[in-house]
Amino acid sequence: MKKILIVNASKRRKGNSYALEQYVIDKIKDKAEVVDFRIGEKGVRVCLGCDACKRKDKPNCVQKDDFTALIPEIDSCDAMLILSPVYWEQFPAQLKAFLDRTYSFMSFSTPDLSMATRKDKKIAGYFFCGVGPVDVYSKMVENNLKSFTISGFTESKAYVAGNVNEPGSVMNNSDYIQVADSMIEWILK
Ligand SMILES: Cc1cc2nc3c(=O)[nH]c(=O)nc-3n(C[C@H](O)[C@H](O)[C@H](O)COP(=O)(O)O)c2cc1C
Incomplete structure (x- = not known):
């Protein structure tokens, strides 16, 4: 059985990330x-940059916080699925803190700069926004997902669903659900 890590970066309990997480x-x-x-709902402190x-x-x-406790799961999973809103055209601060903390996988003494145990993992990012432009946000998500290469996520897929300001409204759009279904299929493959 594959191990799938789902990371929900929203605080909106009736929102889109929570709704799709349940789905x-x-x-x-x-x-x-x-x-x-x-x-x-966890404590993920900012990176100290202490090296x-x-x-x-x-x-x-x-x-010693919830991110450090999660490191073995990040290292050993087969795939990670991030569900998140776009905030001010970027990763929300809580997800940026999570990404920054994956610096704990970076090595200065290996050619690929990674001390991840597995370097064959998949990462999928499904993001939500109120207005867009979704093409610009998709590029932003794609670029940010590349930084997870250091923690061993070498294959990535990104998607941004637009016009879903209404909490949970992603579930009313069959095209968006179809994208989620194919993302699920991809991460399970
Ligand atoms: C602080 C903040 C910043 C936001 N910035 C943007 C933005 O730059 N572009 C956009 O289209 N929507 C923006 N939104 C709208 C959210 O991305 C949108 O409501 C999304 O569906 C929330 O996802 P969630 O329901 O999973 O929390 C912002 C919302 C908040 C609260």
Whole structure:
């Protein structure tokens, strides 16, 4: 069974990320081991930039919080699915903090700059926005997902659903659900 890490970066409990998270879990719970991580309900501190992680040869962090506890799951999963709003044309701050903390996987002594155990993992980002432009936001998400290469996510797919300001409204759009279904299929493959 594949291990799928779902990262929900929204604080809006009736919002789109939460709605799609539930949809995805219902779809895959019998086919995969699911690790569900809601950043907004966890403590993920900002990266200290202290480089203490560079003194070891395994992903690690001196901070003791929910991100550090998640490092083994990030390292060992088959795929990570990020569900998140776009805030001010960018990753919301809580997701940026999560990304920054994956610096704990970076190595200065290996050619590929990574001390991840697995470097064959998939990452999918399904994002939501009120207005757009979705093509610009999609490029932003694609670019940011590339930084997860250091934590071993070498294959990526990104999608931004527009015009979903209304909480949970993604579920009313069959095209958006179809995209989610093919993303699920891809991460399970
Ligand atoms: C702080 C903040 C910033 C936002 N910035 C943008 C933006 O730059 N572009 C946009 O189209 N929508 C923006 N939105 C709207 C959200 O992306 C949109 O409501 C999204 O569906 C929220 O996802 P969620 O329901 O999963 O929380 C913003 C919302 C907030 C609260």
